Amino acid sequence: METTGRNTEQIILEAAEQEFLLHGFEGTKTTDIANRAGVNHALLHYYYRTKENLFNRIFEQKMQLFGCALVDIFNGSTLPLVEQIVCAAGKHFDFLADNPGMSRLLLTEVLCKPSRMEQLMTHLDKLKEEVLQPMQEALDSEADAGHMARIDAVMLLMNIVQLNICAVVIQPYVQAYADNFGERRHFLALRREENLCIIRKRLAPDSEETKTTATPS
Amino acid sequence: METTGRNTEQIILEAAEQEFLLHGFEGTKTTDIANRAGVNHALLHYYYRTKENLFNRIFEQKMQLFGCALVDIFNGSTLPLVEQIVCAAGKHFDFLADNPGMSRLLLTEVLCKPSRMEQLMTHLDKLKEEVLQPMQEALDSEADAGHMARIDAVMLLMNIVQLNICAVVIQPYVQAYADNFGERRHFLALRREENLCIIRKRLAPDSEETKTTATPS
DNA sequence: GCCTTGTTTAACAACACTGTTAAATACGTC
DNA sequence: GACGTATTTAACAGTGTTGTTAAACAAGGC
Numbered sequence: 001m002e003t004t005g006r007n008t009e010q011i012i013l014e015a016a017e018q019e020f021l022l023h024g025f026e027g028t029k030t031t032d033i034a035n036r037a038g039v040n041h042a043l044l045h046y047y048y049r050t051k052e053n054l055f056n057r058i059f060e061q062k063m064q065l066f067g068c069a070l071v072d073i074f075n076g077s078t079l080p081l082v083e084q085i086v087c088a089a090g091k092h093f094d095f096l097a098d099n100p101g102m103s104r105l106l107l108t109e110v111l112c113k114p115s116r117m118e119q120l121m122t123h124l125d126k127l128k129e130e131v132l133q134p135m136q137e138a139l140d141s142e143a144d145a146g147h148m149a150r151i152d153a154v155m156l157l158m159n160i161v162q163l164n165i166c167a168v169v170i171q172p173y174v175q176a177y178a179d180n181f182g183e184r185r186h187f188l189a190l191r192r193e194e195n196l197c198i199i200r201k202r203l204a205p206d207s208e209e210t211k212t213t214a215t216p217s
Numbered sequence: 218m219e220t221t222g223r224n225t226e227q228i229i230l231e232a233a234e235q236e237f238l239l240h241g242f243e244g245t246k247t248t249d250i251a252n253r254a255g256v257n258h259a260l261l262h263y264y265y266r267t268k269e270n271l272f273n274r275i276f277e278q279k280m281q282l283f284g285c286a287l288v289d290i291f292n293g294s295t296l297p298l299v300e301q302i303v304c305a306a307g308k309h310f311d312f313l314a315d316n317p318g319m320s321r322l323l324l325t326e327v328l329c330k331p332s333r334m335e336q337l338m339t340h341l342d343k344l345k346e347e348v349l350q351p352m353q354e355a356l357d358s359e360a361d362a363g364h365m366a367r368i369d370a371v372m373l374l375m376n377i378v379q380l381n382i383c384a385v386v387i388q389p390y391v392q393a394y395a396d397n398f399g400e401r402r403h404f405l406a407l408r409r410e411e412n413l414c415i416i417r418k419r420l421a422p423d424s425e426e427t428k429t430t431a432t433p434s
Numbered sequence: 435g436c437c438t439t440g441t442t443t444a445a446c447a448a449c450a451c452t453g454t455t456a457a458a459t460a461c462g463t464c
Numbered sequence: 465g466a467c468g469t470a471t472t473t474a475a476c477a478g479t480g481t482t483g484t485t486a487a488a489c490a491a492g493g494c
Contacts, residue, residue, distance in 0.1 A: 008470080024329060026243050030452065040472050045453060104328065110390075111325045112241060117390050124394065154395045155411050162383040163376075170379075173327075173334050177341065178371045194372050201418045225440080247482065257442050262483060435494100442489075449482080459472070464465105 009047050012037045016054045021101030024108050025055050059109065059116070062102045067123035069095045070161075074131045081142050082203050089160045089199050093192045096168045103168050132157065148203045160199060167191040226264050229254045233271045238318030241325050242272050276326065276333070279319045284340035286312045287378075291348045298359050299420045306377045306416050310409045313385045320385050349374065365420045377416060384408040 015037035019028040030051050034041035048054045073091045077084055096103050110117045136153040143150040171187060181187040232254035236245040247268050251258035265271045290308045294301055313320050327334045353370040360367040388404060398404040 027329065029450085041452095042454085042473085043471065046471085049453085051452070108325060108328050111321065111386065112244065112329075117393075121390075121394055128394075154391070154398075155407070158383075158387075158391065158408075159380075159411070159415065162379060162387075166379040166383060167375075169328065170375075173338075174371070174375065176334075177338055177345075181371075190372070191375075194376070198376065198415055198419050201421070202415050204418070246480090258482095259443080259484085260441065263441085266483085268482070437494080438492090440490085440492105443487085445485090445487105447482105447484075450480095452477105452479080454477075455475085457473085457475105460470080462467105462469090464467080 008037070008039060008043070012039060012044060012047060013054070013057065017058050018101075020055060020058050021105050024105065024112075025051075025059075026112075059105070059119075062105060063120050063123045065099070065102060066106060067120075067127060070124070071126050071130055074127075074135070074157075076134070076138075081138050082148055082200065085156070085160075085203065086196055086200050089164070090192065090196055092160060093164045093167070093195060096164050097188050097192075100168050100171075103165050107165060107169055146205060149206050151203070156202075159202065160195075163195045163198065167195060225254070225256060225260070229256065229261060229264060230271070230274065234275050237272060237275050238322050241322065241329075242268075242276075243329075247271075276322070276336075279322060280337050280340045282316070282319065283323060284337075284344060287341070287344050288347055291344075291352070291374075293351070293355075298355050299365055299417065302373070302377075302420065303413055303417050306381070307409065307413055309377060310381045310384070310412060313381050314405050314409075317385050317388075320382050324382060324386055363422060366423050368420070373419075376419065377412075380412045380415065384412060 012033065016028075016033045019033050019036060022028070023032075030044050031041045033054070034044050037044075044054070048057075069092070073095065074085075074088045077087075079087065106120070110120055132153045135156075139148070139151060139153055139156070142148045167188070171184065171191070175181055175184065175187055181190065229250065233245075233250045236250050236253060239245070240249075247261050248258045250271070251261050254261075261271070265274075286309065290312065291302075291305045294304075296304065323337070327337055349370045352373075356365070356368060356370055356373070359365045384405070388401065388408070392398055392401065392404055398407065
C-alpha cells in the first residue's frame with residue numbers, strides 16, 4: 001500500500017493548502033481539512049502531528065514562491081532599464097494574479113503575526129543582494145544621464161509590490177463596490193495597465209513642474 | 218456613584234479599543250481587556266454583554282472615521298483639479314499616519330472576514346455619490362481640455378488609498394528590512410512625498426511615449 | 435441606618451477545537 | 465493464511481476562552 005499511502009499524505013497536504021489559503025491559520029479547523037481531504041480527522045495527526053506543522057509547510061512554500069518570483073522576475077535583461085522594470089512589474093502582476101490565494105495568505109498572516117514577518121524577511125535577503133543593490137546603481141546612473149527620474153530602489157520596489165498585491169487582493173471587493181468593470185479578468189487587465197502606467201510615468205524624466213524626489217538621507 | 222460609573226464604562230471601552238487595534242478581534246481575549254482596564258473580567262459582561270458588542274462599537278466607529286475622512290478630504294475646493302487631488306491625497310496620508318492602528322485593524326479584519334467588507338461598503342456609499350461622481354465629471358472635462366491624463370475616478374481613488382494605507386501599515390516592516398531610512402517620521406515623510414509624486418505624475422498630461430490609459434468599458 | 439448602584443471574588447457551565455488512544459477493519463504481500 | 469501497513473471508528477482528555485451566576489463588599493444618597 002505504498003502508492004496509496006503517499007497519495008493520501010499528498011491529498012491531505014493539498015486540502016490543507018486550500019483551507020489555509022481560504023481562511024488563514026486561525027480560521028481553519030483541522031476537521032475541515034480532514035473533510036476536504038475525504039479522510040478521517042485522526043489521520044491528519046497520524047501523518048503531520050500538529051496543525052502548526054501542516055501550516056508551516058504550506059506557508060514556507062508560499063514565502064519561497066513569493067521571494068523567488070521577485071528575484072527571478074526582477075533579475076536583469078538587456079532591455080533599456082525603464083522597459084526592463086515595467087516589464088518585470090507586469091510579470092509580477094501576472095504572477096500574483098495567478099496566485100491570489102498566496103497573496104491573501106501572506107498579507108493577512110504577516111499582518112496579524114509580526115513573527116511571521118521576520119520569517120518572510122529572511123526569504124527576501126537574496127532579493128536585497130541580487131536585485132536591490134545592482135538596481136540602485138543602474139537607477140542612479142540612468143538618472144545621472146537624465147534618462148529617467150531619480151528614485152530609491154526600495155521605494156520603487158515598494159511601489160510595484162504594493163500596487164500589485166493590493167490590486168489582486170481587493171479586486172473582489174472593488175468589483176462589488178463599483179459594478180462597472182465587467183468580469184474579474186477584465187478588471188484585472190485594466191488594473192494591470194493602470195499599475196504599469198503609474199510606474200512608467202513615475203520613472204519618466206522629470207518635467208519642470210513635477211519635480212519631486214524621495215531618497216533616504 | 219454615577220460619575221465613576223460612566224468613567225469605568227468608558228475606561229473599558231478605551232481598553233478594548235487599544236487591545237483590538239493591537240491584536241484584532243480573534244487575537245484579543247476579554248480578560249486582557251479587563252486587565253488593561255484594571256477591572257474585573259466579570260465587569261466587562263456586566264456592561265457590554267458580549268465581546269462582539271464591544272468590538273462592533275469600536276469597529277463601527279473606525280469605519281465611520283475612515284469613510285468620513287475620505288469624504289471630507291476629497292470634497293472639492295477651489296484649487297485647480299490636479300492640485301486639489303494631490304493636496305487631498307496628502308491630507309489622506311496624514312490622516313492615516315496619525316491613525317496607524319485604525320488602518321491595520323480595517324485592513325486585517327476586512328481581509329479575514331468578507332462580511333465585514335460589506336459593512337465597510339455601506340459606509341462608503343456617501344463617497345460614491347458625493348465624491349466619485351462629481352470627480353469623474355471634473356476629471357473627464359480636464360482630460361478633454363488636455364490639461365491632464367485621462368483616468369477613471371475609481372482607479373484614481375484606489376491608487377491613492379492603496380498607496381497610503383500600505384505605506385502606513387507596512388512601515389515598521391520595511392524599516393526593519395531596509396535600515397537606511399532613519400526614524401519612523403522620516404521614513405513616512407519620504408513615503409508621503411513618493412506617493413504624492415506618483416499621483417502628480419500619473420495625472421500629468423500624457424507625453425508621447427507614456428500614452429496608456431485604463432478606463433472601464 | 436437603609437437602599438441603590440457599582441464592583442469584586444470565585445466558582446462554574448458551556449463550547450469549540452486540538453490532539454490522543456485503543457480497537458476494529460481493509461488490503462496488499464509474502 | 466499470516467503479517468504488516470494504511471485507515472476508520474469512536475470515544476475521550478486537555479485546554480483555552482467566553483459568558484453566567486451568587487454572594488459579598490464599598491460607598492454615596494436618602
